[in-house]
Structure formats: structure tokens, C-alpha cells
Amino acid sequence: MATPVQHDSAVAPTQSAAYEPVVDEQPEGRSKRPIIFIILALVLLVGGYFGWQRYQFGQTHEETDDAQVEGDVYPILPRVSGPVLEVKVEDNQPIKKGDLLVTVDPADYQQRVNAAEAALAAAQANVIAARAGVGTATANVSTAQTTIGVSEANRSRLEKDLKRSEFLRKEDIIPQSEYDAVQANLKSTSAQRATAQQQVRVAQQQVAAARQQVAVAEAVVKQRQADLDNAKLQLSYTTIVAPGNGIVSKKNVQPGQVVGPNQQLMGIVASERTWVVANFKETQLENMRVGQPVTVEVDAYPNEEFEGKIESLSAATGARFALLPPDNASGNFVKVTQRVPVKITLTKTDPEHPLRAGMSVVATVKVK
Structure with a gap:
């Protein structure tokens, strides 16, 4: 009876390996060098291009x-x-x-406006009173001037009476007392005329003073008006508005x-x-x-x-x-x-x- 032939498992692989073709393998590093060189060259070219562009840009731009x-x-x-x-x-x-x-x-500032308005009204009243004083002084001047006119007329009449009285007295037609009365009336009339002239000068000075009072009163009105305007301006500042769009x-x-x-x-x-x-x-x-x-x-x-x-x-x-x-x-x-x-x-x-x-x-x- 024939027995099966058993193959040695340790020898079989060796025999099969003897029939595989031999491949000539190159070193791994040597095969990748051209690719690396190409990549480096591309990087240098791209970097040089962009560097040149950046240089040109820097020459014309800041x-x-x-x-x-x-x-x-x-x-x-x-x-x-x-x-x-x-x-x-x-x-x-x-x-x-x-x-x-x-x-x-605005309460405080409204109060200031009210006070300024009252002060302005008082100043305007003072102007009216000062102008009335000018009218009174002017009337006094007219009265004094009228008195002067009356005195001049009386003096002229009494001077004529004195001349007649002198003639009549020489003729002993009138008594001495009547002659003396005419002289006294003439002197009194002259004194009245001098007094009237003095009153005219005083009245004229009063007119000038009254006009000065009017000027002062009008200046006070302007000051009070300025105070009122300032008070109203301060009152307006209590409302703050936008100076522009934004x-x-x-x-x-x-x-x-x-x-x-x-x-x-x-x-x-x-x-x-x-x-x-x-x-x-x-x-x-x-x-x-x-x-x-x-x-x-x-x-x-x-x-x-x-x-x-x-x-x-x-x-x-x-x-x-x-x-x-x-x-x-x-x-x-x-x-x-x-x-x-x-x-x-x-x-x-x-x-x-x-x-x-x-x-x-x-x-x-x-x-x-």
C-alpha cells in the first residue's frame, strides 16, 4: 500500500521564492528630489513675482x-x-x-425776567416824569419872560409919568408926595424886571437840568432793557436743543x-x-x-x-x-x-x- 508523500512546509516557501522575479529598487530619497526641486522653484518664482509686484507697488504708493x-x-x-x-x-x-x-x-430764570420787566417799567415811568419836568421848567421860563415884558411896559410908562411929574412939580401943580410915589414906582418896576430876568436864567437852568434828567432816565431804560433781554436769554438757555443732525x-x-x-x-x-x-x-x-x-x-x-x-x-x-x-x-x-x-x-x-x-x-x- 503506497503511503502519501508529505512535503516539508519549511522548504516550500523557499522554493517558491526562488521563482519570483528580482526587482531593482532605487533609494526612496533619490526618487523625491526632482519633485522637491520643482516645488522650490515654483515657490521661488511665485515669491519673486509677488515680491516684485510689492516692490513696484511700494514705489508708487504710500x-x-x-x-x-x-x-x-x-x-x-x-x-x-x-x-x-x-x-x-x-x-x-x-x-x-x-x-x-x-x-x-426755568423757575429762577423766569423770576429774573419778571423782576427785569418791573424795573424796565419803573425806568420808563421815570422818563415820562423827567419829560414832564422839562415841560414845567420850560413853562417857568415863559412865565419869567412874560414878567420881564410886563416890567418893561410898566417901566416905560412910569418913565413918562416921571417926566410929566417933574414938569408939574416944577410948576407946583402936584405935591411932592405924588412925585415921590412916581419915582418909587419906577424903582420898584426896575427891581421887578431884574428879578424876572434872574428867574428866566434860573428857569433856563432848570430846563437844562430837566433835559439831563431825561437823558439819564432814558439811559436807565436802555440798561433795564438790556437786563431784561439778558434775563430772557438766560431763560432760553434752560431748554437745550440739538445743534445739528446726528x-x-x-x-x-x-x-x-x-x-x-x-x-x-x-x-x-x-x-x-x-x-x-x-x-x-x-x-x-x-x-x-x-x-x-x-x-x-x-x-x-x-x-x-x-x-x-x-x-x-x-x-x-x-x-x-x-x-x-x-x-x-x-x-x-x-x-x-x-x-x-x-x-x-x-x-x-x-x-x-x-x-x-x-x-x-x-x-x-x-x-x-
Whole structure:
């Protein structure tokens, strides 16, 4: 009986492996080198291209990120003091020019108006009285002048009577007593005339004084009228209105609060016009001119660009307007590149992307 032949399992794999084809494998690192070289070359080419573009861009443009949006901000300051009765607005509320913002208690100022009106009425009455005094003094002058006229007529008559009496006395027709009476009447009439002339001078002086009193009274009326106008002006300051269109910001006043003059109650940010102030280095201003186009990128809208132009360049650096400007003559001199504010106006506005005062921007000026 034949027995099956058993194959050695340890030898079989070796025999099968002897029949596999031999493959000539190359080193792994040597096969990837061309790809790396190609990638490096592409990176260098792309980097060089963009570097050249950036260099060309830098030759014709000046850029700074030290820039921000500016706008008109109206501080709301009361001119009079007193408790606040009403506050008509809230933070971030749009308002128009002339809208009522705050009302200060007007009671004290209304009382001053009433007192000024009474003082004005009294001064006007004094003017009327002074003018009446002028009329009285003028009448006294007329009376005195009339007395002078009567005295002149009596004196003329008595002088004629005296001449006749002298003739009659020489002829012994009339007694001495009658002659003496005529002389006495003539002297009395002369005295009355002198007295009347003195009264005329006094009355004329009274007229001048009365007219002076009228001038003084009229001046007092003007002063009282000025006091009344000032009292009404102070009363009008108790109602604070918006100086222009805008949005209420930073409101810090409440009803019942006692406010004083020049105390800021809120701010009104004008919504009609904004611009950009870019602080360029002084080394960037060589080719910068008014009217050059500007591209503005706002941090709040990273996918949007705004077009503008240079409106003006400041006449001094920003450091000149600092609270403590640098003094290079002090001996501790360290040269620092200064920055000059440049005002940029936007040529177009985008209602969907409003610019708010204080926003950070990047300004790029095309100088060539």
C-alpha cells in the first residue's frame, strides 16, 4: 500500500521564492528630489513675482495703518445751572437739528425776567416824569419872560409919568408926595424886571437840568432793557436743543440731576459727513500732494474698499499739538520719526457700510 508523500512546509516557501522575479529598487530619497526641486522653484518664482509686484507697488504708493475715521462731534454743554426737569433723548437715538434734548428748571430764570420787566417799567415811568419836568421848567421860563415884558411896559410908562411929574412939580401943580410915589414906582418896576430876568436864567437852568434828567432816565431804560433781554436769554438757555443732525452718544444726565455751566451732558455725533485722518511718517510725504487718490480699508469691513482723495496736509506734526510738545533744545535729544496728519475725504459713501468716528483704517495713497 503506497503511503502519501508529505512535503516539508519549511522548504516550500523557499522554493517558491526562488521563482519570483528580482526587482531593482532605487533609494526612496533619490526618487523625491526632482519633485522637491520643482516645488522650490515654483515657490521661488511665485515669491519673486509677488515680491516684485510689492516692490513696484511700494514705489508708487504710500501706506499707513495709523489712521482712523473722524467726524463732527458736538458736545452738549448747558450755559446755566439748575436741576434737570426732563431728558428727551436716549443713547444712540437719531435726532435732527433743533430737537429738544434737555430741560433745566426755568423757575429762577423766569423770576429774573419778571423782576427785569418791573424795573424796565419803573425806568420808563421815570422818563415820562423827567419829560414832564422839562415841560414845567420850560413853562417857568415863559412865565419869567412874560414878567420881564410886563416890567418893561410898566417901566416905560412910569418913565413918562416921571417926566410929566417933574414938569408939574416944577410948576407946583402936584405935591411932592405924588412925585415921590412916581419915582418909587419906577424903582420898584426896575427891581421887578431884574428879578424876572434872574428867574428866566434860573428857569433856563432848570430846563437844562430837566433835559439831563431825561437823558439819564432814558439811559436807565436802555440798561433795564438790556437786563431784561439778558434775563430772557438766560431763560432760553434752560431748554437745550440739538445743534445739528446726528446720533446721541455718551449720555450722562438724568432728571433731577443738578447741572452747571460747561458740564458735558452728552455728545452728538454728526451723521452727515465723515473723513479719515491718516498719520503718515514725515519720510512718506516727499511725493504726497493734495488731490491724490486714496484707497481706504476699514477694519470693520475687511472685504470692502472705499475711495477718497487727499484734501489737505497738516501744517505741523502731531507732536506739536501734544499736551507736552517735545523740546529738542533741552539737551536730551533723541531723533524720532514724526508723523504728520493728512486729511482724506471720501468720494463716495456706502449706506450699507456706514463709517463711524474712531474706526481704524488702512490708508494707501497713490503718489505716482
